[in-house]
Amino acid sequence: MAGPPAAGASGSKAHVFVADLSLPVLDPGDRHHVERVLRLRAGEVVTASDGAGRWVACRFAGGRDGPGLEVDGEVMAEPPAEPSITVAFAPTKGDRPEWAVQKLTELGVDRIVPLLAARSVVRWTADRAAGPVERLRRVAREAAMQSRRAWLPEIEQPTTFPEAAGRAGAALAVPGGDPPSLERTVVLVGPEGGWDADELGLGLPTVGLGPNVLRTETAAVAAATLLAALRSGLLSAHD
Numbered sequence: 001m002a003g004p005p006a007a008g009a010s011g012s013k014a015h016v017f018v019a020d021l022s023l024p025v026l027d028p029g030d031r032h033h034v035e036r037v038l039r040l041r042a043g044e045v046v047t048a049s050d051g052a053g054r055w056v057a058c059r060f061a062g063g064r065d066g067p068g069l070e071v072d073g074e075v076m077a078e079p080p081a082e083p084s085i086t087v088a089f090a091p092t093k094g095d096r097p098e099w100a101v102q103k104l105t106e107l108g109v110d111r112i113v114p115l116l117a118a119r120s121v122v123r124w125t126a127d128r129a130a131g132p133v134e135r136l137r138r139v140a141r142e143a144a145m146q147s148r149r150a151w152l153p154e155i156e157q158p159t160t161f162p163e164a165a166g167r168a169g170a171a172l173a174v175p176g177g178d179p180p181s182l183e184r185t186v187v188l189v190g191p192e193g194g195w196d197a198d199e200l201g202l203g204l205p206t207v208g209l210g211p212n213v214l215r216t217e218t219a220a221v222a223a224a225t226l227l228a229a230l231r232s233g234l235l236s237a238h239d
Contacts, residue, residue: 004047026068051152088113089220090191100217105143119193177206
């Protein structure tokens with residue numbers, strides 16, 4: 001079935017995520033967003049999703065007390081897109097990883113993996129990863145609300161290069177690599193210093209993203225754009 005309607009379609013003014021579709025409750029941050037930012041009024045349509053493909057049309061109830069939403073339709077289900085798309089990228093300094101996660105979510109990526117490569121500058125070790133990963137999950141949730149996704153992307157814990165390279169369908173993003181293909185839907189994007197000799201020496205398939213050398217976050221978004229276009233049929237392997 002189709003996912004939640006786009007902005008303006010069927011009168012829907014907002015899209016949110018809730019824990020229980022039978023009794024949807026707005027969390028304080030989402031309530032502030034729909035009331036103060038979107039300026040919804042009581043009775044206006046809001047779609048609510050559980051983040052796992054199910055969604056329902058609701059009416060905004062308004063008021064400071066109560067759940068904030070009233071169910072106004074049947075629960076619908078959207079199957080996951082196939083094949084699943086994973087983008088693993090080496091986090092960079094500053095807020096660029098957040099920007100990348102926002103755009104990857106909007107493009108429909110199913111799984112986003114912070115990648116620990118040999119030349120990674122930013123290293124989220126186990127004892128330091130909780131905060132950054134939770135921040136990326138918040139960014140993904142907000143982007144999924146904006147883009148009206150029924151499925152929340154999975155933001156994984158930081159993963160070593162050997163672990164990521166061992167996944168089925170894995171390929172390295174490198175200049176001059178092979179054209180993107182739905183046979184290789186786990187794309188690994190390296191740090192700004194590039195892959196080291198050992199990583200290249202594993203002999204993984206490669207994916208090219210154009211003739212120019214891209215920044216890490218740009219390469220991640222380029223890979224997602226091409227794979228999502230192939231998956232949706234906007235592009236074919238022969239274009």
